Amino acid sequence: RSSDLKLLGATAIEDKLQDGVPQTIETLSRANIKIWVLTGDKQETAENIGYACNMLQDEMKEVFIIRGHSAAEVLQELRNARKKMKPDSFFDTDPVSVQIKNPKKRSQILPDEEVDDSETYGIIINGRS
Numbered sequence: 001r002s003s004d005l006k007l008l009g010a011t012a013i014e015d016k017l018q019d020g021v022p023q024t025i026e027t028l029s030r031a032n033i034k035i036w037v038l039t040g041d042k043q044e045t046a047e048n049i050g051y052a053c054n055m056l057q058d059e060m061k062e063v064f065i066i067r068g069h070s071a072a073e074v075l076q077e078l079r080n081a082r083k084k085m086k087p088d089s090f091f092d093t094d095p096v097s098v099q100i101k102n103p104k105k106r107s108q109i110l111p112d113e114e115v116d117d118s119e120t121y122g123i124i125i126n127g128r129s
Contacts (some may be wrong), residue, residue, distance in 0.1 A: 017052055025053045056122040061120035068083055074125075085121050 028035055028115060039046050043065070050056035056063055066076035082089055111128040 017049070022053045029055070040127070043124065047124060050122065050124065056124075057120070059120070060122050061119045063124065064121065066125040067128075069128055080124060081121075085119075087100060 006029050021101070026034060037046075037053075037055065039049060041049065047056065051058075062084065063076075064084075066074055066077045066081070089112075
C-alpha cells in the first residue's frame with residue numbers, strides 16, 4: 001500500500017548552461033542573426049533550454065510545437081504556423097509562397113520576409129518530426 005511508504009529524501013540535478021551562453025544568444029538575436037539549436041534532449045528539456053537562453057520568451061505571441069510523424073503532417077503543421085504568423089503569406093503575390101508552390105530541383109534561398117517586431121513567435125520541432 002502506498003500509505004506505508006515514507007519519503008526519506010529527494011534529489012534533483014540541473015544541467016546548467018555554460019557561463020555566458022544565454023547572454024551570447026540574446027546578443028546574436030539582437031543583431032538579427034537567426035539561431036537554430038539542435039539538441040538530442042527530450043522536448044521538455046529543449047523547451048527549458050530555449051527559455052533559459054532567451055530564445056523562447058513568455059512575451060512571445062505563440063510558441064509552435066511541431067509534432068508530426070510524417071513529412072505531410074510536418075508540412076501541414078508548419079504551414080498552419082506560418083498562416084497564423086503571417087496570414088497573407090499564402091497569397092499568390094507573396095514571393096515566398098510563389099517559390100514554395102513552384103519549387104526548383106536545386107536548393108534555393110527564399111527571400112527575407114518583413115517581420116512585425118511587436119509580435120514574436122517561437123517554434124520547436126519535435127525530434128520525431
